[in-house]
Amino acid sequence: MHLFHKVPRYMIPHYMVSVDSLPLAGTGKVNVKLLPSPQPSDLLSGAVSAQDGLQNGDGNSEGADSKPGETKLSSDILPLARDIAAIFSEALGRRCSVHDDFFFSGGHSILAARAVQMMRARLGGGGLAVPFTAILAHPTPAALAARLVDMRRWRDQGGDLPAPLVLLRPATAASLSKEEDGGGFEERREGQKQSLPMDIVVMHPIGGGLMPMAGLADALGERLRGEARIIGLPWTSTSGGGGGNRRGELASTRREEDGEEISSPQTVEALAERYAEILADFISARSRGEAHDSDRPLYLLGWSFGGTLAYEAAKRLQSMRVAQGRGEESSVQVVLLDAPTLDAAVRELEPCSLVAENYAEHMVDYIAERTRSSSATASSPELKRSTAQGQGQSDQIQSLRRLLRHSRFDEHTNLSALAPLVRECYDKSLGIPSWITDADLVESSRGLQANLQALCGSSHARRSGGHGEGGRQKGAALIADGGRARLAVLHVQATRGLGARLPDADLGWEAERRLQAGRLVWTKHEVETGHDDVLVSAVDLVADHISTTVGMNQD
The missing domain is CATH 1.10.1200.10 (ACP-like)
Structure with missing residues (x-):
């Protein structure tokens, strides 16, 4: 074993044979042909x-x-x-x-x-x-x-x-x-048909990206023993844009600094409609692959705003399937992690008044994540600055929020004005690492801006008279009556989450269940945790729920 700690593995012989002397050829070199053959007892320990x-x-x-x-x-x-x-x-x-x-x-x-x-x-x-x-x-x-x-x-x-x-x-x-x-x-690669018992689609949160959901996706995949394909639905200019909307009637247009016009849905309802179309295309693609794929469960999972989107998209998707006479062919289920109803989000959270807070949290989290991922290649001074930066994130958020509010930054402000404000805030303390450019700051915020515009658009629609009894928007999506078909929902609410900040501690779901009048199969769990930490605390609960429902569907 001494050799294993001293030399590379390729230099370690398989056998060690003891001889009295080495047989030599006429040239003075070792005559290998005359060496004794190794026996099993000569095998080196560990080789x-x-x-x-x-x-x-x-x-x-x-x-x-x-x-x-x-x-x-x-x-x-x-x-x-x-x-x-x-x-x-x-x-x-x-x-x-x-x-x-x-x-x-x-x-x-x-x-x-x-x-x-x-x-x-x-x-x-x-x-x-x-x-x-x-x-x-x-x-x-x-x-x-x-x-x-x-x-x-x-x-x-x-x-x-x-x-x-x-x-x-x-x-x-x-x-x-x-x-x-x-x-x-x-031969295996060409002949193999993957048998996937379930698909889980993870919806993007308010920032538009999927990075906050990466840890949950990995943990959930491990907990489900690799039996689920986990898919992400991020915000993109095409997924959330009017250019990709087949109907396109609810698209607003803004002009960027380069003169290019980019369309984005004006309301969350329009965004959910587009996502329902994307998911319907996905279900159709699965059905074309194999006949039994149409019966495979599809789970829509979302946290916070992503949960609101998941539920709104699922309602529309279920109604689309019922209208096509296929409401019972595909089992669509929703998993909500500390997410409010759309009505509660726009009426009680007042998203238009929280624009600065959302941008501040998004920018500080983005810079911290980029700093962590690049710290291995950062120079020594920047690495020290990045470590200190992570320790004061809360103070940095408050400082940037005040600066954005003072500058009257809202959901329609051109994003080119964001980078100078972020740098001004960071220059007062730690500075921004050199590898993060102004273009990075702007691009990382496009999804957030589009989602804030959609939330504020839904809020304005309610205040401007496009609502019915109780302030609920007229034409709010009712799930189509599909006979025995019901939309199954698991609601995991954090006891120290959004419910602690809203007048309606139930996040609006009791009213939504009354509105849907028996069209939902509802399961609710509360976990002792905060809004962000529910992404970790709820993994086992969600995995157990999915495993149970998959077993019921297969039976």
Whole structure:
């Protein structure tokens, strides 16, 4: 074991054989042919023999590929790992097991390039290229096979997503048939049909991006044991824009500094209508893939404003399916995380008066996130500044909020005026890291501006007479009566969340349930946490709910 701590693995021999003297040839060099053959008792402790590093003759047992203490490989990775190990062996000119490191086994960049070319020729058909960087980051056959399988999942599971839907986390527990499990990599790739029990679509929050939801998506995927494909719906100029709206009657237009006209929905209702169309296209794409996909559950998950959007879009989506006579074909369910109804959001939160607060929180969070992600490459002074910046985020938000209010910054203010105000605020304290440009600050805020305009548009519509009894907007989306079809909703409310700030502690949902008059299947849970922390606290609860409802649907 002494050698394992002193020299690279490729320099460690498999056997140590003791001889009285070395046989020499006439030239004075060691005569290798006369050296005794190694015996099993000569195997070094901790080493694996070249013969043991090979797969068994039948190629079906993993034992020959495993070293003591190594994690066993799953059935979808092991055959590919063996194929890669065979290629490594050929490139290196020596036996290589699925757990041997290519570079520790004597490989270098030229041999690595050769091995990658061989993998591309033998394994990379059908459009899945093997990048050269993959062998550098994953130098063992097992690790490289796992990476290639993961790349294949991302490619295959993202293929049916209409824009702007994006894959956040692929399902990893898709089952393989016996034929697929026993074939080669390319045969499995072409013949495989992923069996995905559920899709979860995560709606963007008020900022328009999905970064705040990334941790939840990963944790939920792990908790569901990889049995869900998690998809994101971010705000984009096309997803939220009038240019992508087939109806287009509720689009407002603003002119940017470069003269280009960009349309965005005037109200949250119009934005939800567009998202319902996107989700309907997605359901249709799933149905074209396989007949049973139309019965696969679709979960819409949203936090805060994203939850409001998820519910409004789900109502319209359910009504669209009922109008098409397909209301019971697709099981659409909604998961709300401390989210208000649209009516409560526009009447009690007064979004037009909270524009400065929303911009301040968004900008400080964005700068902090960019600082964390770039700190590894930042210079030393900037790194110190970034650390101090993270410690005073709350004070920074309040300072920027005051500055924005003093400057009369609202939802219609040209975003070109935002960057100077943000820099003015930060220059008084820590400054903004040099890698964050004014263009970055502006681009990061476009989704927030569009969503604030939509919220304020809905608020103005209610105040201007476009409402009925109780101040509710006329034509507010009632779920179409689809017979036995009901829209299932899980509402997770934080005890120290938005309900603590509103006159209606129920966030408006009791009134909404009365309005829908039996068209909802409602489940509510309260968790002892705050508005932001519910993204962490609710993971187990949401996962258990989804697992239970999936089991009921399959029964």
